[in-house]
Amino acid sequence: MSAKKAYPLRISAPVLEALQxxxxxxxxxxNAQIEYVLRDALRRAGRLPKPDQSGDASPGDEET
Structure with a gap:
């Protein structure tokens, strides 16, 4: 599992409310939703590899 880093995020109230x-x-x-949205956007942009289809996805990578 990769290490997680804390990062302060400034975000408008309406966007935060919609994300919640x-x-x-x-x-x-x-927090998990923000990470999910960012990870999905990075994958779609080709800047993050897609998770391994063999079931070795990192925790939190599952789609619901």
């Missing part, structure tokens, strides 16, 4: 509602719908924490 989305996280609630997906049964994720707000």
């Amino acid at each position: 509602l989305w996280a609630d719908d997906e049964l994720r924490s707000l």
Whole structure:
């Protein structure tokens, strides 16, 4: 498992509120939802490799 780093994030209140509602719908924490959205955007942009299809995905990589 890769190490996690803390990073302060400034985000507008409406965006944060929308992310919190989305996280609630997906049964994720707000932090996990932000990481999920960022990871998905990076994969789609070709800047992050897709998870291994053999079941070796990192925790939090599962899609719901």
